[in-house]
Amino acid sequence: MISFYPGPSKIAPDLDKYMQEAYDEGILSCNHRSPSFMQLMEECLLTIRKKLDLPKNYEVFFVSSATECWEITAQSYHGKKFMHIYNGAFGEKWSKYNQVNDPITYEFPLHKNISLHQLSQLGAADADILCLTACETSNTTFIHPKTFQKIKKRFPNPLIFIDATSSMSGLRMDWKSGDLWYASVQKCFGLPSGLGVMICSPKALSKINKKDTHYNNLWSIYKNQQKRQTTHTPNILGIYLLNKVLQHRPDITTIDITLKKRMKETEKFFKKLGYEFLVPVSRLRSPTVLGIKTSKEKVQLLKKLAKEHQITLGNGYGAWKETSFRIANFPAHTDNDYDKIKDFFKKIEKV
Missing domain, CATH: 3.40.640.10 (Type I PLP-dependent aspartate aminotransferase-like (Major domain))
Structure with missing residues (x-):
């Protein structure tokens, strides 16, 4: 998982x-x-x-x-x-x-x-x-x-x-x-x-x-x-x-570059699939946690299907608890992890 x-x-x-x-x-x-x-x-x-x-x-x-x-x-x-x-x-x-x-x-x-x-x-x-x-x-x-x-x-x-x-x-x-x-x-x-x-x-x-x-x-x-x-x-x-x-980690400058680059690529991916972000302005979005809006029903379905594919999506929080999900982009995550989550969304969206 x-x-x-x-x-x-x-x-x-x-x-x-x-x-x-x-x-x-x-x-x-x-x-x-x-x-x-x-x-x-x-x-x-x-x-x-x-x-x-x-x-x-x-x-x-x-x-x-x-x-x-x-x-x-x-x-x-x-x-x-x-x-x-x-x-x-x-x-x-x-x-x-x-x-x-x-x-x-x-x-x-x-x-x-x-x-x-x-x-x-x-x-x-x-x-x-x-x-x-x-x-x-x-x-x-x-x-x-x-x-x-x-x-x-x-x-x-x-x-x-x-x-x-x-x-x-x-x-x-x-x-x-x-x-x-x-x-x-x-x-x-x-x-x-x-x-x-x-x-x-x-x-x-x-x-x-x-x-x-x-x-x-x-x-x-x-x-x-x-x-x-x-x-x-x-x-x-x-x-x-x-x-x-x-x-055993690279220096913080290298990590910073890696996470920001990966987040930009992830934003482009979800935007292409038609998803909306919690934060509409790109420069105000966190490079480490991405919030995505959708319907309550779709959030429940996505989390259920993701779990079946050995992926845990983050819940929404507060006012957005039921109508959003969050994806962490931390140093422990690998590019291969992100390939897997993208493959999952491609599959369910039939892209």
Whole structure:
């Protein structure tokens, strides 16, 4: 079965081999204060820096999930003036979770880019933190790196927090256009769920509420990371697999080119078959998740037939749950996988 579900999705190749290696090496029996774990963490941090091309002064932290980052940021920056900028379900959920900080919200249309003028009108320049979603998995929209750069230039004072769950490790990021980035590993990293990665700038670290007493606050996470430890017993297997998978991957520039090229070809394919996309404007579509609209009856039929052909299509989400399906385009997917899904659609459409 090939899973095109947009997370958890298809896992990276050789994961079974890496899991056996972890078992054989005994790392899974080591406590998280031991030299063996600290060595693993150091190696994994170096691998992430190299493979994702991070700025030297940005820090990398391990948490349990992207969703946990909502809680960590709400607590660790409690009392700050937040503005949430979104057009989909996950961006909206983040803002609702952060109600403790009474954020300003700006919901921009699905078919349009973010309006810097509207942000100015809403007081973005006076905010402490701007929160955005790079690839909105629910509706498959995309914020171009140049848009982040424009926001950073227009509003230089606020911190910029970015949900990069469907893009980190799949697309090349302009890291300096954001101050705190986070993602879960079950999408572009090609791993089982249960681990999150957070990347922070020196500016983000300097603004942490150091008096926050929550157990997993960002200041404690940072202090422990300096010792190559964690605040809690971590997902050691997840960290081991993350290190192994990234070590055997091409650099992020190569992956970025590959995924964008494949998505363009996939869009052309489905357009030729007469399908409509959730996002009508090409430049606003995510390169990592494609959303396709059709009738409720056809969605049900497509998913049923796909399953018979050993293919898992992603469900629609939210308002589009019953009238759309989604197709993940992550690094673990191969061109051969895409040949198979195209052959399937050709067959059922009798092209």
